[in-house]
Amino acid sequence: MRLSEIAVGCEGIIKHVAGTEKVCRFLYSIGCYPGERITLVSVLAGNYIVRIKDSRFAVDRKIAQIIELGEVTPGADEPDLGCRHRQASRV
Amino acid sequence: MSSTIGNIIVGAVLLAVISWAGFRSYRNMKHNRCPGCGACEFAANNECPGHETGQAG
Amino acid sequence: MRIALAGNPNCGKTTLYNALTGKTESAGNWSGVTVEKKAAKLKRKYGAFGTEIIIVDLPGAYSITPYTAEEAITRDFILEHRPDVIINIVDGANLERSLFMTTQLLELGIPVVIALNKSDIIQERNDRVDIKRLQAELGCPIISIVATEAQGLRELIAAAVKAAGKPQRRVTPVFGDEAVLERHKFVEQIAARAIVKGDNVRRVWLSDSIDRIIANQWIGLPVFFLVMWAVYAFSIEGLGGFLSDYFNETLFGEVIPSAADNLLSSLEIHPFLRDLILEGVIAGIGAVIGFLPLIMVLFFCLALLEDSGYMARVALVMDRHFKRIGLSGKSIIPMIVGSGCAIPGVMATRTIEDAGERRVTAILTPYVPCGAKLPIIALFATVFFPGASWVAPSMYILAICVIIVGGLLLKKLFLWENTSVFILELPEYKRPSLKYASSQMLRHSKAFIHKAATIILVMNTLVWLMQEYTWLLQPAADQSQSMLGTIGSVLELVLKPLGLRGWQPGAAAITGFVAKENVVSSLAILLSEGSEAVLSTPGGPLAGLFNPVTAYAFLIFNLFTPPCFAAIGAMRGELGAEWLWKGLLFQIGVGYTLAMLVSQIGSLVIYQAPAPGLPAAVGISAALGVFLFIKIKDTAAKRQALNLAAETRS
Numbered sequence: 001m002r003l004s005e006i007a008v009g010c011e012g013i014i015k016h017v018a019g020t021e022k023v024c025r026f027l028y029s030i031g032c033y034p035g036e037r038i039t040l041v042s043v044l045a046g047n048y049i050v051r052i053k054d055s056r057f058a059v060d061r062k063i064a065q066i067i068e069l070g071e072v073t074p075g076a077d078e079p080d081l082g083c084r085h086r087q088a089s090r091v
Numbered sequence: 092m093s094s095t096i097g098n099i100i101v102g103a104v105l106l107a108v109i110s111w112a113g114f115r116s117y118r119n120m121k122h123n124r125c126p127g128c129g130a131c132e133f134a135a136n137n138e139c140p141g142h143e144t145g146q147a148g
Numbered sequence: 149m150r151i152a153l154a155g156n157p158n159c160g161k162t163t164l165y166n167a168l169t170g171k172t173e174s175a176g177n178w179s180g181v182t183v184e185k186k187a188a189k190l191k192r193k194y195g196a197f198g199t200e201i202i203i204v205d206l207p208g209a210y211s212i213t214p215y216t217a218e219e220a221i222t223r224d225f226i227l228e229h230r231p232d233v234i235i236n237i238v239d240g241a242n243l244e245r246s247l248f249m250t251t252q253l254l255e256l257g258i259p260v261v262i263a264l265n266k267s268d269i270i271q272e273r274n275d276r277v278d279i280k281r282l283q284a285e286l287g288c289p290i291i292s293i294v295a296t297e298a299q300g301l302r303e304l305i306a307a308a309v310k311a312a313g314k315p316q317r318r319v320t321p322v323f324g325d326e327a328v329l330e331r332h333k334f335v336e337q338i339a340a341r342a343i344v345k346g347d348n349v350r351r352v353w354l355s356d357s358i359d360r361i362i363a364n365q366w367i368g369l370p371v372f373f374l375v376m377w378a379v380y381a382f383s384i385e386g387l388g389g390f391l392s393d394y395f396n397e398t399l400f401g402e403v404i405p406s407a408a409d410n411l412l413s414s415l416e417i418h419p420f421l422r423d424l425i426l427e428g429v430i431a432g433i434g435a436v437i438g439f440l441p442l443i444m445v446l447f448f449c450l451a452l453l454e455d456s457g458y459m460a461r462v463a464l465v466m467d468r469h470f471k472r473i474g475l476s477g478k479s480i481i482p483m484i485v486g487s488g489c490a491i492p493g494v495m496a497t498r499t500i501e502d503a504g505e506r507r508v509t510a511i512l513t514p515y516v517p518c519g520a521k522l523p524i525i526a527l528f529a530t531v532f533f534p535g536a537s538w539v540a541p542s543m544y545i546l547a548i549c550v551i552i553v554g555g556l557l558l559k560k561l562f563l564w565e566n567t568s569v570f571i572l573e574l575p576e577y578k579r580p581s582l583k584y585a586s587s588q589m590l591r592h593s594k595a596f597i598h599k600a601a602t603i604i605l606v607m608n609t610l611v612w613l614m615q616e617y618t619w620l621l622q623p624a625a626d627q628s629q630s631m632l633g634t635i636g637s638v639l640e641l642v643l644k645p646l647g648l649r650g651w652q653p654g655a656a657a658i659t660g661f662v663a664k665e666n667v668v669s670s671l672a673i674l675l676s677e678g679s680e681a682v683l684s685t686p687g688g689p690l691a692g693l694f695n696p697v698t699a700y701a702f703l704i705f706n707l708f709t710p711p712c713f714a715a716i717g718a719m720r721g722e723l724g725a726e727w728l729w730k731g732l733l734f735q736i737g738v739g740y741t742l743a744m745l746v747s748q749i750g751s752l753v754i755y756q757a758p759a760p761g762l763p764a765a766v767g768i769s770a771a772l773g774v775f776l777f778i779k780i781k782d783t784a785a786k787r788q789a790l791n792l793a794a795e796t797r798s
Contacts (some may be wrong), residue, residue, distance in 0.1 A: 007206065022215055023569065028328050029211035030573070031245045035329070041356055044363040046468040047477075049356075054242045056355070058464045060570040084791070094416030099411070101421050105429075112605040119602065120714075 001072055003040060004064035011039035011051075012069030019066045030057060032067065034045060149201045149228070151190075151308055154222055154253060156246050157208025158575050160265040163295040164237060165205035168194060168305070173205070174384040174485075174592040175584070176454030177575050178463075181485075182207045183218060183496045194305045201309070204231060207499075210245075212252040213325050217499050226256060231313040233259045235304065237295075237657060240266035241576070243277065243287055244339040250286065255322050260288045260313040263304050265294040285388050287319025293732070326616040340420025342786065355577045359461060368465035373426060373548075377541040378452065383446035384526050384540035391441030392526060393684075400434030401682035427676045428612030429605065435672035436665045438599050439523040443596050444589050446528050450487065450586035455580035457486055467570050473555030479509040482710055484550070487544075488515040490594065490715040493518075503621055504564030510722045511558065511731040512551045514711040517543050520599075520664035524706055527668050530677055532699040534686040539700075543707060550708060560780045562730070563787060603663050608795035611659060611670045627674070645703060646766055647698045647747035647759030655703065662714050697754055701747035710738030741772060774780055 002040050006012060014034050030055040031052040034039060039051040050057055153161045156180030166173055169188035174181050182205060190201040206225055207218035214220040226234065236244040236253050253260050262272075262282075270277060283290050292566045293300035323331040362371050376479075382388070408430055412422045435587045453459065460482065467477025478500060484492025493513045500506040517525060529539040555698035614632040617624055624630035628637065633656045639654025647652075661665035668683075683689060694702060709715055712734050720728045744765050751759035 023211060025328065026210070026215035026571070028332065029213075029248060031248075031331050031569070033329055036332070042360060044359060045365045045368050045465050046471075047464055047570065049211070049359065052362075053245045055245065056573050056574040056576075058460075058467075058477075058570070058574055060471075062569045063571055073585060097415035098418045098421060100414070101417050101425075105421065105425065108607060109609050110719070112602045115601075116603040116606055 001069050002065050003038065003050070003067040004061060004091075006069065008042055009041055010072050010074055011037055012072040014018060014038055014067060015070040016068045017066055018068060019063075023063070025062070027067075031055075034055075038067070038069070044047070056057055062084050149197075149199050149233075149309070149312055150204060150231040151312075152204045152206060152226060152231035152234050152236055153237060153303075154206050154249070155208060155265075156210055156239055156242065157209065157218070157573060159237045159239035159242070159246065160295040161208065161237050162205055164235075164265070164293070164301075165203055166587075167298040167301060169297060172587045174308055174454070174488075174789035175458060175589065176451075177457040177574050177578055177580075178454065178460040179483075180453075180691055181206055181574075183221075183492075183499055185221060188738045190305065190616070194302055195309065197309050198685055199304075209249065211249055211251075212256075217501065219485070220605045226258065227255075230258065233261060233308045235261050235263050235308055237263045237265050239291075240270040240275075240277075241273075242357055243275075243343055244335060245269075246330065247286075247339065249336045251323070251335060253319050253320075254286065254288065254316060255324075256321055257316055259310045259314055259316045261304070261306055261311050262286070262288055262290040263295075263300075264290055264292045264592070265295050267407075268294045268297070273569065276344040276346070278342045278344075282338070285319070285338045285342065287317045296387060296584075317442045324494035332380070334467075336741070355457075355574075358462065358577055359574070361636060362458070363429060363461045365391050365468075368461075372462055372465055373545055373714050375453070377545050379446065379449045380541040380544050381537045383449060383677045384522065385537040386445075388442035388445035389526060389530070392439050392532070395441060396435070396438035398531075398684055399484055400430070400438050400686055404434065405430055422614070424609070424612055426570055428608055428673055431676040431683075432608030432611065433600055433605060435527075435711060436604055436669050438670075439526055440593060440596060442526055443519055444593050446583045447488065447519070447592040450587040450719065452580040452647035453545055453584040455482075455578070455584050457575045457577045460574050462571075463572055464574070468554070469552060473508075473552055473561045474564070475505050475508060475555060476568050477572065478568070479505060479512075482509055482513045486513045486518060486614065487518055490514040490516070490518045490711045491718045493717060494718040500568065504562075506614075507564075507727050507731070508555055508558050510719055512554055514715055514719070514735070515551050515554070515708060517707055518664070518711070518713065518715075519596070521707055523665050523668045524660075525703060527671075528690075528694075528699050528703045530684045531688060531690045532685050532694065532696040543703065546704070546782075547636045547707070550738065551763060554734070557738075557776075558734065561734075561776075561783055563790070565782055599663065599665070604665055606670055607659055607666050608669050608673060610731060611666075611673050615655075615674055632674070643705075645765035646701055646743045647751060647761055647765075648694070648702060649760055651692050657702075660708070661716075662707055663714075664706065669707055682747050695755075696749050698759060700744040701750070705739055705747055706779075707739070708735070708742055708793035710735045737772070741769070742770065 001011070014032065014036050016034060017032065018026050019027065019088040027033070036052065041051050041056065043049070047058045047060050050059060152477050156162050158177065162173050162182050165171065165186070166175060167234055168190055170191050171188050173186060177459070185201050185204055185206050187204045190203055204225070206222045209219035209222040212221050214221050234253055236250050238250060247448045249262070250262065264277070279292070289311065291300055291304045291307050293433035295303055296500065301406050322335065361367065405426060412425065423483060443554065453533050461481045466480045470477055470479055481499070482496035485496045490513060493516070497506045497510045497513065500509055515744065517730045525543050529536070533539045555645040611632060615624070615627055615630045617631060618629055619631055619634070621753070624633065627633055628651055633651055635658065636651030636655030639658065641652045643654050656667045657669040659670040671690065673682045675683060690699070716732065719731060723731055747759050748762055751757060
């Protein structure tokens with residue numbers, strides 16, 4: 001599933017980042033690399049707020065769509081969310 | 092006090108102040124392209140090796 | 149000896165730099181504040197080591213292999229200039245991530261000393277960091293510091309000096325540029341062994357909850373407008389304005405001029421000198437310095453706002469709107485910097501990767517009212533709209549609207565595509581530091597006074613001379629025949645369609661290109677002969693030249709046409725010659741047209757009477773409309789052709 005598709009509050013392990021080499025390198029350097037846990041905190045003003053390691057980043061839809069997640073679980077903070085995922089949608 | 096001496100003093104002070112102001116403006120302009128903006132991050136007030144003010148291009 | 153400060157964005161490098169060198173660079177709680185390296189000497193109190201020590205502050209980077217322009221500056225500096233020692237500031241609140249760059253720095257061969265910053269946050273969160281263990285794993289000294297409290301700095305510098313000159317021990321494996329994932333795994337392992345996390349959930353939840361309201365899709369923009377409204381209203385119409393009124397009316401309106409007048413008269417000073425001092429220097433400088441309290445209040449508030457972490461949210465909120473004009477939320481950062489001074493604002497556009505976006509941002513950034521424009525805004529607000537608190541904030545809001553509409557126009561007029569994406573770190577909200585806000589307030593105050601005492605003083609002298617004497621250096625019988633008068637009269641024709649009468653507005657506006665504050669001081673000098681009342685009196689000398697509608701239009705003209713020469717120079721640096729002219733033409737066009745429309749339509753609507761120059765205005769509007777229509781169509785056609793060509797190729 002892609003980051004742009006999971007529900008708010010859910011977290012997942014990153015499986016693959018499908019971007020250009022430059023974008024991948026940058027995402028890797030902020031902690032967004034395969035094997036790392038990422039949480040979708042909220043969706044604000046069209047941007048996806050994520051928690052990676054200890055910090056929060058705002059990424060836009062283009063980036064959210066290239067982050068592919070492996071297993072997705074409801075977040076530790078909001079256990080009852082049940083992970084209702086959004087429909088995959090194109091830009 | 093004779094007005095001549097007063098005039099000379101005042102005139103000299105004025106000239107000195109304005110010249111200083113002009114000189115400082117010129118120096119500011121050379122260093123950070125801004126004739127007076129010290130709020131600019133690029134104010135150079137010591138000659139530091141390795142400090143480059145924002146040059147064009 | 150050169151010590152470089154390197155680390156992640158927003159880890160506290162600039163705060164440390166300020167503490168170590170005594171400088172007061174902007175160190176807000178958001179990334180994108182530092183865009184250029186800066187250097188200064190270490191303060192004596194942190195140790196005398198025989199040789200001069202220079203601290204170099206670098207822009208933040210997440211990694212040495214650069215993606216952004218800021219990261220490139222860091223890498224280039226380290227590789228080319230080989231500092232003697234690198235102090236790697238590690239953000240205690242983001243320890244594991246920070247260590248990624250640390251391991252890269254350790255491979256360069258230059259001695260590294262780690263400054264573990266934000267140790268206070270580590271304590272608050274009950275995280276436990278085994279520093280001894282980390283030192284052993286990484287092979288370099290680690291000193292805990294709290295940069296905002298200037299704690300631990302002596303030890304830090306001592307460690308740095310001790311490490312300088314000795315090559316960095318290789319304890320960590322060398323990964324190089326390619327083995328990124330392996331490097332991450334290695335860092336994870338080290339972190340697991342040396343760091344025990346405490347409980348951070350509550351603090352994070354607070355920031356998130358605030359964000360849900362402040363950065364909300366629907367409320368975000370209004371909240372931003374409200375915040376800026378409050379800041380500007382408080383600074384210009386509220387406390388700042390109140391104090392400025394005292395300065396302008398009493399201090400510089402009565403006390404100083406009459407004292408000077410008495411002194412000069414008693415000394416029987418020659419009228420030339422006396423008039424130059426009273427009507428040139430004191431009138432001009434006084435008119436500007438009177439606004440110092442206003443400047444102080446505004447920059448205090450802006451610094452508080454910056455330090456809280458709100459600015460990153462502004463970028464987030466504006467991203468959606470900026471995407472519509474081909475930019476991303478990152479473009480708001482230069483504009484926020486520009487609310488202090490447009491020069492560092494324009495230079496901050498360097499951090500935008502896409503050339504087209506960089507250009508557009510550089511052209512639009514000067515539209516945000518800079519500190520120098522505040523006296524103009526405050527003057528006209530006080531004289532023509534006394535008691536109304538909407539005028540000053542409206543300029544800021546108008547600026548945002550003009551930026552959006554202008555951006556849209558630029559997108560349609562010129563062919564370029566935006567490719568950049570928006571990724572921005574959102575720092576935790578923090579209680580803004582009064583100490584920091586005070587230091588920024590003082591910094592800008594000093595700069596303001598410095599500017600008044602130098603370039604404004606020089607310009608005032610020049611203006612006074614040019615309005616006293618004709619081109620033949622004879623005393624001008626009528627001010628309008630003086631040197632400045634003739635220049636102003638030529639400009640009067642150009643400004644007619646704006647409904648402006650008289651030669652003074654044009655003359656004053658021109659002096660604004662040297663420094664925007666000059667518009668105020670020039671008007672003060674030009675109008676000081678006629679009346680006793682000080683310039684900023686409602687209904688005073690200015691009322692003879694403007695009415696509220698034309699005053700507002702004149703304000704728009706000064707704010708939305710090209711900025712001062714120095715800022716234009718900064719634009720040239722980022723745009724290059726060709727785009728500079730396009731940008732300037734665009735700015736002139738927008739400022740002129742907007743002022744014209746406001747003046748003419750405003751006069752018709754509010755006074756039910758046309759302002760002077762209406763026929764010309766109509767003509768110009770029509771011509772402009774046709775021109776824009778044709779150019780936009782043309783660009784759209786070109787874009788079609790390009791897309792078609794791209795499609796057939798693929």
